[in-house]
Amino acid sequence: MILYGSSFSPFVRKVLAFAAEKGVAIDLHRVARGSDDPAFREANPLGKMPALRDGDYLLADSSAIVAYIEALHPEPALIPVExxxxxxxxxxxxxxxxxxxxxxxxxxxxxxxxxxxxxxxxxxxxxxxxxxxxxxxxxxxxxxxxxxxxxxxxxxxxxxxxxxxxxxxxxxxxxxxxxxxxxxxxxxxxxxxxxxxxxxxxxxxxxxxxxx
Ligand SMILES: N[C@@H](CCC(=O)N[C@@H](CS)C(=O)NCC(=O)O)C(=O)O
The missing domain is CATH 1.20.1050.10 (Glutathione S-transferase Yfyf (Class Pi); Chain A, domain 2)
Structure with missing residues (x-):
C-alpha cells in the first residue's frame, strides 16, 4: 500500500498511526502540499493529501482511507463495532x-x-x-x-x-x-x-x- 503525502499533515499522520496500530505496512511516498507528482495526482486529482494506492485501487481522504484499512484488517478494531x-x-x-x-x-x-x-x-x-x-x-x-x-x-x-x-x-x-x-x-x-x-x-x- 502506498500513501502519498507528508506526515506533517495531521490527516496523513492519522492514517500512518492508524496503520501502525494495526501492524499494516504502508509505504509513504513523500509529496509536498499541492504537488504535481503524476502518481499522487492520479490517486487524488483534487490534489489533497493523503491519497492511497493499493494495487489498482485509488482512494483519497483520511477518513475514507482508514475505513478501507479497517475493512481489510478488522483486528485490532480501531473503529468500534458497537x-x-x-x-x-x-x-x-x-x-x-x-x-x-x-x-x-x-x-x-x-x-x-x-x-x-x-x-x-x-x-x-x-x-x-x-x-x-x-x-x-x-x-x-x-x-x-x-x-x-x-x-x-x-x-x-x-x-x-x-x-x-x-x-x-x-x-x-x-x-x-x-x-x-x-x-x-x-x-x-x-x-x-x-x-x-x-x-x-x-x-x-x-x-x-x-x-x-
Ligand atoms: N478531508 C481531507 C482533508 C485533506 C487536506 O485538506 N489535506 C491538506 C494538507 S493538511 C492538503 O493536502 N491541502 C492541499 C490543498 O488544499 O491544496 C482528509 O481527511 O484527508
Missing amino acids: PRARGTAMFWDEFGDAEMFDAIRPLFFNRVVSPRFEGKPGDLAAADASEADVVPGVLAYLEARIPESLFLVEDRITLADLAVVSPLVNLEHAGGTLDGFPRIAAYKAAILARPSFAGLLEKERALLARMG
Missing part, C-alpha cells in the same frame, strides 16, 4: 479533522508551512488571532470530555484518539500551548508515547530542529 461507540468514534474523527484542524491550521500554516517549508512569509496576525480567539474554545470542549482512562471511546485506543491527537502535534509544532488544559496535556502525552506515533514525531521534531 453502534454508539462507533458513532462517537466517528464524531471525534470529524472533530479532529474539522474543528481542531480549522482552529490550528492558521497557526501551523502561517508559522511553519509558509515560512519554513515554502519560503514565504506567513500571516502571523491570522495565526495569533486564531490562537487567541478560536483554539481555546476547541480545547476547552475537548478538555471537559477526556475520560479518566485517557481514551476517548471504549477505554482503549481507537480512531478517535488518533484523529484528535494528530492535530495537537501541529499545534505543538506551531508553538501553541496547552497551558490551562492539563487533561489534554496528559492525554496527548499518553497517546503520543505509543509506538504508532513516537517514531513519526521524532522524525518531525528532528526535521524542524534542523530547519531552525
